[in-house]
Amino acid sequence: MGSVAGVNVAVAAHMALEHEKQAIDPKNWVDEHGDALFRFAILRVRNEELAADLVQDTFLSALKARDGFRGGSTLRTWLTGILKHKIIDHYRKNKVEIVETDLAGDTPMAILQHAPALSPRWDEAPSSLVESREFWTVLSGCLSKLPEAQRRAFTLREFDGLDSDEIRKVLEVTPTNLWVILHRARAGLRRCLETNWFGNEG
Amino acid sequence: MKSSCTETARLLSESRDRRLSLRERIHLRFHVTMCRMCHVYARQLSALSRICNAASEHAPDCCPGKLPEDRKARIREAMKD
Numbered sequence: 001m002g003s004v005a006g007v008n009v010a011v012a013a014h015m016a017l018e019h020e021k022q023a024i025d026p027k028n029w030v031d032e033h034g035d036a037l038f039r040f041a042i043l044r045v046r047n048e049e050l051a052a053d054l055v056q057d058t059f060l061s062a063l064k065a066r067d068g069f070r071g072g073s074t075l076r077t078w079l080t081g082i083l084k085h086k087i088i089d090h091y092r093k094n095k096v097e098i099v100e101t102d103l104a105g106d107t108p109m110a111i112l113q114h115a116p117a118l119s120p121r122w123d124e125a126p127s128s129l130v131e132s133r134e135f136w137t138v139l140s141g142c143l144s145k146l147p148e149a150q151r152r153a154f155t156l157r158e159f160d161g162l163d164s165d166e167i168r169k170v171l172e173v174t175p176t177n178l179w180v181i182l183h184r185a186r187a188g189l190r191r192c193l194e195t196n197w198f199g200n201e202g
Numbered sequence: 203m204k205s206s207c208t209e210t211a212r213l214l215s216e217s218r219d220r221r222l223s224l225r226e227r228i229h230l231r232f233h234v235t236m237c238r239m240c241h242v243y244a245r246q247l248s249a250l251s252r253i254c255n256a257a258s259e260h261a262p263d264c265c266p267g268k269l270p271e272d273r274k275a276r277i278r279e280a281m282k283d
Contacts, residue, residue, distance in 0.1 A: 026281060029281075030269075030274050030278050030281070031274075034269040034274055034277070035267075035268045035269050036262035036263065037262070037269070038267060038268065039261050039262050039263075039265040039266075039267050040261055040262050042265070042267050043257065043258075043261045043265055048267075048270075052269060052270065052273045055269060055273075055277070056273070056276070056277045056280065059277055059280075059281060060277075060280060060281065063281055076262075080262070122245065122246055122249045123245075123249065126249075126252045126253045126255065126256030126257075127256055127260075129253060129256065130256050130257055130259075130260040130261075130264050131264065133266055136264065136265055136266055137266070139253075139257060140265075157218075157219065158250075158251060158254035158255075158258075159254055159257070159258035160258070163219075164219045164220060175220070178219070179215070179216045179219055179220065180212075182215060182216075182218075182219055183211070183212050183215035183216065186215050186247055186250060187211065187215070189250060190243075190246050190247065190250055193250070193253075
């Protein structure tokens with residue numbers, strides 16, 4: 001009996017290793033990670049064609065650089081890191097002009113509209129929000145409505161956790177302008193989410 | 203609506219991106235304690251950050267949308283070369 005169990009363990013270990021090799025084999029990358037990378041990109045760039053191009057670039061760069069992948073992190077994390085750089089490169093190569101609405105003076109009512117009534121749903125656990133398909137639709141819609149410069153700054157800050165210095169180098173704006181752009185992005189997104197999700201008890 | 207609410211809304215955002223001066227911090231602390239509207243706004247900005255954190259983390263699994271099949275085929279082809 002002991003030897004049979006031993007064989008089973010060996011078989012299981014062998015299968016696990018085979019599975020790992022297959023996962024790392026570039027032939028399987030598109031099937032295993034294509035959708036996840038596409039979603040990562042589409043959340044930020046809001047354009048399907050562009051998101052797909054960035055994912056394609058990511059796979060091709062990863063293929064060339066795959067000797068540099070040493071485990072340690074998962075393949076998914078490694079590919080996502082490459083995609084993040086591709087998105088930043090895209091921003092650098094395709095500058096957007098800072099427009100009036102990015103920096104215009106504050107209209108208090110526009111910023112604080114609906115704020116006095118804090119919908120209890122703002123306190124809902126984010127982990128349950130992200131399980132709702134309807135919430136993704138609203139969040140995506142609100143991100144799409146932000147002017148391009150605001151969306152770039154905001155997603156680099158709040159999704160990717162870059163600091164102000166890193167972001168202003170990518171977007172080539174002064175620190176003061178960046179802070180105003182982020183302020184307007186937060187105000188716009190807050191208001192859009194309040195109107196289309198949190199304030200709506202339906 | 204007071205103009206100091208405008209200033210407070212701006213500082214609440216900027217406090218997430220830079221270290222505020224002592225003067226600014228005092229203004230913020232004072233105003234947010236006194237003004238219900240700005241207090242709520244502050245809580246909503248915090249919630250917005252938490253939501254974005256979760257969204258960023260879960261997007262690859264939860265965000266609707268798929269890489270279109272024809273693009274997958276094109277990428278597989280390109281990877282063979």
